[in-house]
Amino acid sequence: MSLIEVKNVYYAYNENSVAIDDVSFSLEEGTYTTVIGHNGSGKSTLAKMIAGLLEIQKGSITINGLAVNAENIARIRRDLGIVFQNPDNQFIGSTVRDDIAFGLENKLVAVENTERIIEEYAAKVGLSDHLDYEPQNLSGGQKQRVAIAGIMAMKPKIIIFDEATSMLDPKGKKEIKQLMYQLAEEEITVISITHDIEEVMQSDNCIVLNKGKLFMQDKPEKVFADAEKLRKINLDIPFVMQVKEVFRNKKIKLKANDLKGMAEELWRLNSKR
């Protein structure tokens, strides 16, 4: 059985705005999944439903065999964390230390261990020297790192990133993405809602939502291989995939899915001729 199973879920904020309409998919443990789609395509709604922050109106979601509902939610939240978009609105404690402690207090971690855990995870996100900083003295990227540390400290199996890098400057974005890839290597199941096409190319699995419906779900290179289909819903195609398409039209097949590999392939191609 898959770690996360979403079956025919439906959510409407009111009669005129159906956010999620009959979406089904399943995600395996330890995979890195990106969710893309335009604003208003239902990405955040879907994330909130998985995290149990919005009630599922129709259909069902099971996580680790447990149905997401009011009864199981406390149990499920021990395995699942979510990092939101706005760095300021998820900083609960008055200092970095207190913020990481917040989740541990909820998890009833013994006080003797709290300090050690806080220091361990602050070090993991590179904020060991900032433990007593207040949020107003941290950059957006640092605040997001605190949020990630706070969630990692609770040792979840799944972490959802709801456009966690969209309000950050390029440096902050890079740092957070680095951390996300690192999580994936630690066998944590990552679901990342993103507009960052390069990040999508790095993921194992890509879900495309359009107007609340599941438009595609596949490996990113397969999703982007059908460029025409994506253009129909006005989604960007990564540069590498665009180059591939041009060559495909000239009956030349390229294998690489990243810039470096493509450069390698292209100069070899040139020297063969």
Add this chain to the structure above:
Amino acid sequence: MNNLVFGKYIPIDSFMHRLDPRAKLIGLFVMIFAIFLPKSWWAFLAIGVLVLLALISAKIGIRMIVQSFKPMIMMMIFLLVINALTVKTGDILFTYGTFALYSDALYNTLFVIVRLLLMISLTTLLTATTKPLDLTLAIEWLLKPLEIVKFPTYEVALMVSIALRFIPTIIEETIRIMNAQKSRGVDFENGNLSSKISSILSLIVPLFSVAFERAYELADAMEARGYVPGAERTRYHILRFHLRDFFYIFICIAALAFSIFTRIYL
């Protein structure tokens, strides 16, 4: 703008900083009585020396205390004028036409001023040496007895600490909205009353809408990290009384005893 919000915390290490916030809060309450009871200068002298010692042990510098007096200067002058015009007892110090300044007017004013200065020094001392969060914990502890009547002390303390944490964020937001509105031609400084009200509205409406949005998102973030209102939680911050805290409270009570003594016998 940050300085206006709360007596500012000075992040250094000192005897006063290390005291348990509960001891400091109890000490403050005791000292309020010690300051307002006596009518003898001896009591004020004794309390004044104690306050000075506390200030020195807190290492926060006289300058900050003097700064905190500044807003009071106008009030003190006003007090003196009122007393000079109304108090007609004691010796006449000097006369000017039909006006006579009596010694009691001067004494009364001085008493009030000394009391106020001592009070301000003590509260500044408290806020400068205690983190807002610790103060919240101390207040929560003092409210504990109310739990008998189902008063949610823990939730209230959490609320207060979140409110304190968001003050700088909201101030930042206010400045940002003001700048945005200024760039659209809203004038916050000039104009008559009605145009001023409408320009303030252009600040308040977006400020509230953003604040509510923040509140929703924060609630989601708290829930996502396993917070259930009213549920059991472990506590990362645990306050512990030390010998020095009892020593501090003892001194405050001694000061109160002395001021009661002077009130009765001097």
